[in-house]
Amino acid sequence: MATSDSSVGSSAGPREEETFIVGGLGGSSTTSKVPIDLHVQDLSYSVTDKPGRWWQRITHFQMPWEWMEQGRTNQILKNVSFKAKSGELMAIMGGSGSGKTSLLDVIACRTTTGDVTGHVLLNSVSRTKALIESCAGYVRQDDRLIAHLTVRETLLFVAQLKLPKSFSSRRVSERVDEVIAELGLKHVAQTKVGDANVRGLSGGERRRVSIGIHLLILPSVILLDEPTSGLDSFTATNIIRTLSHLARKGRTIVMSIHQPRFDIFSMIDSLMILSSGRVVYDGPANQMVDYFASLGFPCPEHTNPCDFYIDLATVDPTNREREETSRQIIHNLHEAFKASSSAQAEVVSFVDSDEVQRSMDMVRCRSPLPFDSGKSYTKDLRNLLKTYELQREAPGFFTQFLVILIRFLRVSSDDYHGILSKVVHAILMSLLLGTIYVDLKLDEQSVRDWFGIMFMVTVMYPYMVILGLAKQCHEERRFLYFELQDKLYSPVAYYFARVLGEIPFHLVYVFFYCIPIYTIAGLKMDMYSMTMFFIIISASVFTSRCLAMMAAALMPTFQIAGVFAQIIFSLLLMSAGFFLNLDSIIPELSWMSDINYIRWSFQALSIVEIEDLKFDCNASLVPTACPATGSQALAQYGLDQGGLGIAAAGLGGSVVFFLTITLIGIRFIPQKPQDD
Numbered sequence: 119m120a121t122s123d124s125s126v127g128s129s130a131g132p133r134e135e136e137t138f139i140v141g142g143l144g145g146s147s148t149t150s151k152v153p154i155d156l157h158v159q160d161l162s163y164s165v166t167d168k169p170g171r172w173w174q175r176i177t178h179f180q181m182p183w184e185w186m187e188q189g190r191t192n193q194i195l196k197n198v199s200f201k202a203k204s205g206e207l208m209a210i211m212g213g214s215g216s217g218k219t220s221l222l223d224v225i226a227c228r229t230t231t232g233d234v235t236g237h238v239l240l241n242s243v244s245r246t247k248a249l250i251e252s253c254a255g256y257v258r259q260d261d262r263l264i265a266h267l268t269v270r271e272t273l274l275f276v277a278q279l280k281l282p283k284s285f286s287s288r289r290v291s292e293r294v295d296e297v298i299a300e301l302g303l304k305h306v307a308q309t310k311v312g313d314a315n316v317r318g319l320s321g322g323e324r325r326r327v328s329i330g331i332h333l334l335i336l337p338s339v340i341l342l343d344e345p346t347s348g349l350d351s352f353t354a355t356n357i358i359r360t361l362s363h364l365a366r367k368g369r370t371i372v373m374s375i376h377q378p379r380f381d382i383f384s385m386i387d388s389l390m391i392l393s394s395g396r397v398v399y400d401g402p403a404n405q406m407v408d409y410f411a412s413l414g415f416p417c418p419e420h421t422n423p424c425d426f427y428i429d430l431a432t433v434d435p436t437n438r439e440r441e442e443t444s445r446q447i448i449h450n451l452h453e454a455f456k457a458s459s460s461a462q463a464e465v466v467s468f469v470d471s472d473e474v475q476r477s478m479d480m481v482r483c484r485s486p487l488p489f490d491s492g493k494s495y496t497k498d499l500r501n502l503l504k505t506y507e508l509q510r511e512a513p514g515f516f517t518q519f520l521v522i523l524i525r526f527l528r529v530s531s532d533d534y535h536g537i538l539s540k541v542v543h544a545i546l547m548s549l550l551l552g553t554i555y556v557d558l559k560l561d562e563q564s565v566r567d568w569f570g571i572m573f574m575v576t577v578m579y580p581y582m583v584i585l586g587l588a589k590q591c592h593e594e595r596r597f598l599y600f601e602l603q604d605k606l607y608s609p610v611a612y613y614f615a616r617v618l619g620e621i622p623f624h625l626v627y628v629f630f631y632c633i634p635i636y637t638i639a640g641l642k643m644d645m646y647s648m649t650m651f652f653i654i655i656s657a658s659v660f661t662s663r664c665l666a667m668m669a670a671a672l673m674p675t676f677q678i679a680g681v682f683a684q685i686i687f688s689l690l691l692m693s694a695g696f697f698l699n700l701d702s703i704i705p706e707l708s709w710m711s712d713i714n715y716i717r718w719s720f721q722a723l724s725i726v727e728i729e730d731l732k733f734d735c736n737a738s739l740v741p742t743a744c745p746a747t748g749s750q751a752l753a754q755y756g757l758d759q760g761g762l763g764i765a766a767a768g769l770g771g772s773v774v775f776f777l778t779i780t781l782i783g784i785r786f787i788p789q790k791p792q793d794d
């Protein structure tokens with residue numbers, strides 16, 4: 119813990135109080151939103167291009183000569199210091215690549231690689247990952263929203279997962295309505311969010327929803343990465359006005375922004391300009407022009423000061439001479455800023471991260487905290503721990519599972535086009551197969567046709583679902599990765615909801631797949647056979663879905679997942695007992711057919727539909743040329759080893775295996791979207 123005391127945690131202006139009712143530290147039943155000043159001290163961040171592990175290199179298709187490349191170190195942020203006060207809107211400006219996003223990522227503990235030195239303080243307390251997650255919201259540059267949900271549903275979903283479990287559903291609903299009203303989204307509350315394919319909100323409204331998601335838990339600090347990017351100037355101004363209004367309520371708002379228009383600039387309270395990871399200005403926005411003028415760079419008349427000074431702080435690569443000149447100017451600006459800021463640097467005492475961690479561990483164990491009430495930082499630490507404790511009150515596994523399941527069912531059932539195309543797909547494939555095997559006979563030539571249809575029906579649909587589902591799972595990574603980062607739910611809750619949510623739709627598609635082929639091919643029309651046919655195909659297709667989910671969870675891109683799943687499926691196809699008689703497989707490879715779910719569903723289907731058939735064989739033919747009964751035919755194909763029970767065990771075993779690996783994949787491999 120640092121030594122000298124200082125008064126941090128200042129507040130600015132009159133504020134509207136916002137409160138949550140909770141059981142809290144020290145017996146308090148109410149916790150107000152704590153005003154938090156964000157203090158960044160001497161922050162540096164560097165990244166070294168380390169070669170990945172051997173399997174990462176292979177799955178990313180790195181060539182062997184790329185494996186040997188030695189890592190270069192890139193210093194992204196250099197000794198950045200600033201203070202963002204509660205009640206103020208602060209902007210981080212700078213040219214492209216100046217380090218704005220990296221700075222926000224480091225503050226929010228969202229970096230996955232690299233070395234960070236320096237301090238980030240929340241009032242007088244070192245921020246840890248858990249602490250900043252409990253009191254800050256991080257709005258990313260692009261909106262990761264689900265197109266099929268309405269604005270209200272989107273916010274309600276997050277509220278049900280984020281708000282303390284002591285909240286009644288009425289209170290959760292009220293909080294959602296408060297946020298909708300706060301962000302001026304009342305008129306579109308029941309409108310779908312939408313995307314390029316689904317009609318929905320405008321870009322500005324979508325950005326407001328993204329901000330709203332982080333407002334639900336009343337964060338004291340909101341970090342926003344380029345909240346106006348991609349918006350027209352009118353919408354951008356409105357967004358910044360909203361942020362300024364939120365700041366006035368006592369929040370600390372820090373946003374990165376490229377080159378704001380003048381009317382946006384006039385709403386910003388304080389700003390920092392970054393150039394190549396170094397600070398060239400940090401102070402009140404309305405003093406920026408005077409500051410640069412004092413250094414010999416007055417802003418020309420009729421020029422937007424932001425445009426002018428950000429251009430000044432950006433390396434001009436158009437030719438060598440300009441590049442050198444601009445680098446020299448930036449160096450001078452940085453040195454001038456360093457000299458002016460070191461004169462005003464304040465010494466701040468703070469609770470270090472080890473102490474914070476120890477205190478949080480004690481909160482987790484519900485032990486009394488050994489606060490030293492004589493220290494000024496005691497109040498800050500106590501307030502932050504209250505917020506942390508509040509976040510730990512978030513709903514548990516079962517609620518998470520239910521909420522994700524309901525969302526999955528809601529989104530899937532809203533996708534009429536998707537459902538319809540899958541139903542049509544299933545029917546068309548079934549019709550195609552039925553037409554090939556129309557009205558099967560029972561003569562000697564038809565024995566092979568009976569096994570043909572059983573095999574084709576077993577593999578056709580299971581094969582077709584693999585690519586579609588692997589693609590869908592990879593598309594879901596767009597929000598899964600970030601929702602997991604935001605600690606909205608646990609990967610295990612997502613996994614169970616995803617697997618179970620799949621089943622109703624899966625059964626509908628299989629039903630439409632089974633009906634045409636069953637009737638056209640003239641299979642057995644008794645209840646038992648029809649039910650068994652449906653159950654076996656459902657199990658086979660479901661196992662394929664599990665294979666697709668496993669491939670999607672393990673592989674970094676959809677393309678690689680597709681190749682991986684198809685290779686496995688091809689191996690299963692070859693050893694399923696149709697192309698190669700099961701009795702002919704060499705003993706060393708017989709395990710491949712023993713663990714093969716295609717083989718077991720092929721066998722089960724053949725037992726149900728063929729075993730008790732009688733074939734009209736020419737009496738002069740030997741049984742090997744024309745088996746007189748279905749049992750003899752099954753024996754010829756080697757499908758007489760064990761009955762339906764062993765086939766069910768084989769299918770069940772495959773499902774358990776694929777789902778276990780999927781769970782391990784989702785739990786331990788970052789489900790990073792392909793385009794990030």
Ligand SMILES: Nc1ncnc2c1ncn2[C@@H]1O[C@H](COP(=O)(O)OP(=O)(O)OP(=O)(O)O)[C@@H](O)[C@H]1O
Pocket residue numbers: 165192194212213214215216217218219220221231376
């Ligand atoms: N993980 C990383 N590994 C290597 N380089 C990185 C990494 N993260 C950021 N960088 C580099 O750091 C520099 C700053 O990136 P950053 O995204 O923070 O800039 P920015 O100011 O937000 O840019 P923009 O306005 O274009 O989004 C860039 O040159 C970028 O390539």
